[in-house]
Amino acid sequence: DTGVSQDPRHKITKRGQNVTFRCDPISEHNRLYWYRQTLGQGPEFLTYFQNEAQLEKSRLLSDRFSAERPKGSFSTLEIQRTEQGDSAMYLCASSSPDRLYEQYFGPGTRLTVT
Amino acid sequence: DQQVKQNSPSLSVQEGRISILNCDYTNSMFDYFLWYKKYPAEGPTFLISISSIKDKNEDGRFTVFLNKSAKHLSLHIVPSQPGDSAVYFCAAGDDKIIFGKGTRLHILP
Secondary structure (H helix, E strand, O other): OOOOEEEOOEEEEOOOOOEEEEEEOOOOOOEEEEEEEOOOOOOEEEEEEEOOEEEEEOOOOOOOEEEEOOOOOOEEEEEOOOOHHHOEEEEEEEEEOOEEEEEEEOOOEEEEEO | OOOEEOOOOEEEEEOOOOEEEEEEEOOOOOOEEEEEEEOOOOOOEEEEEEEOOOOEEEEOOEEEEEEOOOOEEEEEEOOOOHHHOEEEEEEEEOOOEEEOOOEEEEEEO
C-alpha cells in the first residue's frame, strides 16, 4: 500500500493555458475525490467518482474544469483557460468500499497561475 | 454558509497536557464525522472518525466526542506531544465530506 499519489506536485502556468493533474488512488479503493484548498481554508469538495462513474460535481466546478476516471483506477483533473483565481492546492483522496467515509489524501498538486 | 465551523483558529497547549479541539456543525443529517491532521506541504492525514450513532470513539491518545443535540464534536489528545503541532481539520458528511477551516495546534515545550 503506497498511499495516494499525485503528479505533478507543483505546477506554474500562465493565465489562459490548460493544465492537467493526475491522481493514483490506493489500490482497491473504489472511490476517488478531488478537493481544492486555498490559504486559510479547509479542503473544498469538487467532485467524486465511484469506480469510473462521476457521481457528483460541486457548483464550484465551472465548465472549465473536467475530471475523468476512465478505467476506475487513476483520475485526471483538467483545467482549461486557467485564471489567477484557480491558484490553489488540488487534493485527491480515495476510500475503500468497506470504509467509504474515511478518505485518505495524497500530497496535493500546488497550482500557481501567473 | 459554513456547515462545519472551527471557531478557534489556533490553540497553544503545554506538552504533556490535554489538547481539546472543538467543532460545530449545522446539518443534523450528517452521518459521519472525522478529524484530519495536516502538516505544511502535505495532504491531510486521517486521524479518527465517529459515526452519528455513537457518542465517543477512542484510538490511543485520540478521543472524539459527539454531542448530537448540541451539534458539537471535539477531539481530545492526551498527552499532547511536540509532534502533534499541526493544523487539525474537522469534517462531516455522508457521501461527500465538508471540512472546517482548521485549528492550528501549537504544543509548547
